Amino acid sequence: MLILGRxxxxxxxYYPRQATLKNIKEETPTxxxxxxxxxxxxxxxxxxxxxxxxPGIGEAPFTPSSAPGDVGEMEITIMKTGxxxxxxxxxxxxxxxxxxxxxxxxxxxxxxxDGKEVLVVGGGVGLAPLRALIYALFDKIExxxxxxxxxxxxxxxxxCFKDEYKEWESRKKVSVNLTIDKPHPDWKGRVGLVTxxxxxxxxxxxxxxxxxxxxVSCGPEVMLKFVTxxxxxxxxxxxxxYLSMNRRMSCGVGKCARCNIGPYYLCKDGPDMCYADxxxxxxxFG
Amino acid sequence: xxxxxxDDSKLSGLMRILLGYGxxxxxxxxxxxxxxxxxSGIFVRELTKxxxxxxxxxxxxxxxNFKSFxxxxxxxxxxxxxxxxxxxxxxxxxxxxxxxxxCDLASFAILDKVFLDDADFVDPFYxxxxxxxxxxxxxxxxxxxxxxxNLLGNYPYALKGFDINLSEIDGGYLIESGxxxxxxxxxxxxxxxxxxxxxxxxxxxxxxxxxxxxxxxxEFEKAFSGPDILVSGAFDSDAGxxxxxxCVSCSACTNVCPVCYCFTxxxxxxxxxxxxxxxxxxxxxxxxxxxxxxGGMNPRFxxxxxxxxxxxxxxxxxxxxxxxxxxxxxxxxxxxxLGDIDMREVLSGAYAYSGKNK
Numbered sequence: 273m274l275i276l277g278r279x280x281x282x283x284x285x286y287y288p289r290q291a292t293l294k295n296i297k298e299e300t301p302t303x304x305x306x307x308x309x310x311x312x313x314x315x316x317x318x319x320x321x322x323x324x325x326x327p328g329i330g331e332a333p334f335t336p337s338s339a340p341g342d343v344g345e346m347e348i349t350i351m352k353t354g355x356x357x358x359x360x361x362x363x364x365x366x367x368x369x370x371x372x373x374x375x376x377x378x379x380x381x382x383x384x385x386d387g388k389e390v391l392v393v394g395g396g397v398g399l400a401p402l403r404a405l406i407y408a409l410f411d412k413i414e415x416x417x418x419x420x421x422x423x424x425x426x427x428x429x430x431x432c433f434k435d436e437y438k439e440w441e442s443r444k445k446v447s448v449n450l451t452i453d454k455p456h457p458d459w460k461g462r463v464g465l466v467t468x469x470x471x472x473x474x475x476x477x478x479x480x481x482x483x484x485x486x487x488v489s490c491g492p493e494v495m496l497k498f499v500t501x502x503x504x505x506x507x508x509x510x511x512x513x514y515l516s517m518n519r520r521m522s523c524g525v526g527k528c529a530r531c532n533i534g535p536y537y538l539c540k541d542g543p544d545m546c547y548a549d550x551x552x553x554x555x556x557f558g
Numbered sequence: 559x560x561x562x563x564x565d566d567s568k569l570s571g572l573m574r575i576l577l578g579y580g581x582x583x584x585x586x587x588x589x590x591x592x593x594x595x596x597x598s599g600i601f602v603r604e605l606t607k608x609x610x611x612x613x614x615x616x617x618x619x620x621x622x623n624f625k626s627f628x629x630x631x632x633x634x635x636x637x638x639x640x641x642x643x644x645x646x647x648x649x650x651x652x653x654x655x656x657x658x659x660x661c662d663l664a665s666f667a668i669l670d671k672v673f674l675d676d677a678d679f680v681d682p683f684y685x686x687x688x689x690x691x692x693x694x695x696x697x698x699x700x701x702x703x704x705x706x707x708n709l710l711g712n713y714p715y716a717l718k719g720f721d722i723n724l725s726e727i728d729g730g731y732l733i734e735s736g737x738x739x740x741x742x743x744x745x746x747x748x749x750x751x752x753x754x755x756x757x758x759x760x761x762x763x764x765x766x767x768x769x770x771x772x773x774x775x776x777e778f779e780k781a782f783s784g785p786d787i788l789v790s791g792a793f794d795s796d797a798g799x800x801x802x803x804x805c806v807s808c809s810a811c812t813n814v815c816p817v818c819y820c821f822t823x824x825x826x827x828x829x830x831x832x833x834x835x836x837x838x839x840x841x842x843x844x845x846x847x848x849x850x851x852x853g854g855m856n857p858r859f860x861x862x863x864x865x866x867x868x869x870x871x872x873x874x875x876x877x878x879x880x881x882x883x884x885x886x887x888x889x890x891x892x893x894x895x896l897g898d899i900d901m902r903e904v905l906s907g908a909y910a911y912s913g914k915n916k
Binding site for chain 2: 283284285286287288290325327328329330331332353354355356357369371492493518519520522523525526527528529530532533534535540554555557558
């Protein structure tokens, strides 16, 4: 089901297929959600990523933020922060063509979440791939005990998918817990880094059952580091923690050898890694 | 497998037959002039008809590695959005490589693991190039102080992986085929069978080179012994890695390495309007930018992290993934290091600090 080109009757793993930009939604001043129409349907699992090409500029890996499945359109939420994303934010308009390669990677271990509580911990634009997970969990909510969504952003203006929190929270078995980094006149909720939502007494307030939970986290590397340490401190085991790790990628197919942690390549074995599998290897959190 | 005798005078005949299959690139001993002095060296050069009669196979590996015949330093891998054409190689022409040593053959076996044997993704360009190769190897008649193939389970002579192998003996070569294509080539030469005393001469010569290698590398044997060369713990601290302090991140080691295959993809505008090209170019883990992400985060920020990564990949990660070390022991990285870094000494230092030794 991969979307790849063909060459001499073989798949060309480096060829990106065309996709048309249908809609752009501004989430925050630096983050936009792009909706693409694919040239043919593809099947992707929550957590799998795409290599997005801005023609002539280059490629960068992104995990779709829209619901997984057999799709003809997909959303990718992107922060402006480098060569490819600068061009995307500044110059690409609705109706333009970009190119996509993928999906790559393993995706989240959805079967493991059956009968468990899932703590979804996001920071900044890190909520984007988690949104695909949240939709996938909603889809099988009868098998999930509870979903705790914990999200930290710099300020109220920096929150992604603001208009969806209410709908998420209105669902059964779902709680949404928000925090911003520093006090703001428009903000009446919690203030502090996302780790403050993982303090013991806060988890108790959420009625989280630590022994019966999995945590999935995505955000900047430094956040993942302290989220992990906080989780371990409050009693989670490394086996319960899944992290969307960040590494530079180029090929996406386990060849160019740069997205590595220990013996793993994030492009083939990740990008979500169980902390128990990677904790003993050097430079896990940079 | 039959072993034949190829008289010295018939070497050009063999090369002529090989030229019938396509272009021949041969390891060649020649003078190189630089602005300071001239010295002889062994380089890979195209063998054309005019040089056929004077060509001799060198007894030692070439300065160049042979990976560029399967992974060129820069190669187009996609045209997009219009994907109709990419011509990797025209027609059925073969590329014939002559004078490979056992370490060069071993490098193809290692690269195949990544680009060919991957169950999920086969690199179509590598496959096409790899399948077009005819490999003509030869025994080493001498070794250098920087050779250490014996520490990695290789020999200074080829036992497998070749189409044709030549072993230099008095008055010519013993020649054997390792494939059906090799058989076909040898049939065309109608050679006499090797005599028993010629085979024992070859074995004696092989043994001599191997013994020399074993003597050169005896002090490093300890670090290379055991089921795995480096245990994960060896990378936890910088202790034992102080030899890396003279590294200047020049990437000479990764460029001359026959199995360092790390690359990056880059895109640019094509010749036609709204048509773009994607290239695969060699990259090096010794550069800071290799793992630097948008936003500035870099999991291998320090020079020492980059230095250690090369060893980590060769002797830990690759071994875990493919059950083979990503090193042939050719010693090219030692020959060419500006910082005078010897891979064997670095590994011995790291070994002394690793958990294995405690």
